[in-house]
Amino acid sequence: MRNRMAGSRAAGAAPLSADPALTIRPTAGKRVTTMDTKVTGRRSIAAMAVLILMAAAVALAGENRGAAELSLDGGKRGAVPFPHRRHQDVLNDCQLCHSVFPQQPGAIQALKAQGALKPKQVMNKQCIHCHKAKKKAGETTGPLTCSKCHQR
Numbered sequence: 001m002r003n004r005m006a007g008s009r010a011a012g013a014a015p016l017s018a019d020p021a022l023t024i025r026p027t028a029g030k031r032v033t034t035m036d037t038k039v040t041g042r043r044s045i046a047a048m049a050v051l052i053l054m055a056a057a058v059a060l061a062g063e064n065r066g067a068a069e070l071s072l073d074g075g076k077r078g079a080v081p082f083p084h085r086r087h088q089d090v091l092n093d094c095q096l097c098h099s100v101f102p103q104q105p106g107a108i109q110a111l112k113a114q115g116a117l118k119p120k121q122v123m124n125k126q127c128i129h130c131h132k133a134k135k136k137a138g139e140t141t142g143p144l145t146c147s148k149c150h151q152r
Contacts, residue, residue, distance in 0.1 A: 066103065073109055075119065077150035097126055123149075 068085040088094070094103065100122065101107045111117040127142070127149075134141035143149050 074123075074150045077146060078152035080123075080149045081151065096130070100126060 065088055066084055068083075070082040070084045072080040072082050074080040087097070091097075101111055101117065108117065108122055112119060123146075128144060131141045131144050135144065
């Protein structure tokens with residue numbers, strides 16, 4: 001349905017869109033609403049509902065932060081206990097580490113087996129590099145030597 005005034009221009013009325021059916025014009029203090037504006041309003045409400053649901057899904061997905069404590073294979077030097085949750089809380093950006101390896105159990109070992117990661121690449125380029133940078137900045141940091149992490 002189209003507004004019967006859609007074909008004419010009321011003085012001072014500026015169209016809200018290129019579609020004259022969506023134009024609302026003042027008429028002696030009365031609000032003129034067309035069927036098209038009601039549909040558009042419903043679409044806006046539906047779009048807002050979808051955005052709210054998407055935001056909720058992202059918030060819930062953020063809650064799955066993986067294990068609080070992990071044990072990484074440290075090769076001949078022994079396992080490396082890794083305080084995953086503490087790193088998450090301090091760094092606030094998963095991609096600082098997970099840009100190098102995916103967020104999957106066993107990912108580091110799998111990439112090493114494929115030759116995509118060198119044996120000490122993660123520990124030296126990621127862990128130790130970050131810990132040294134934090135120490136240099138005067139911040140509290142983790143271990144800086146092999147024997148402080150690896151447990152036999």
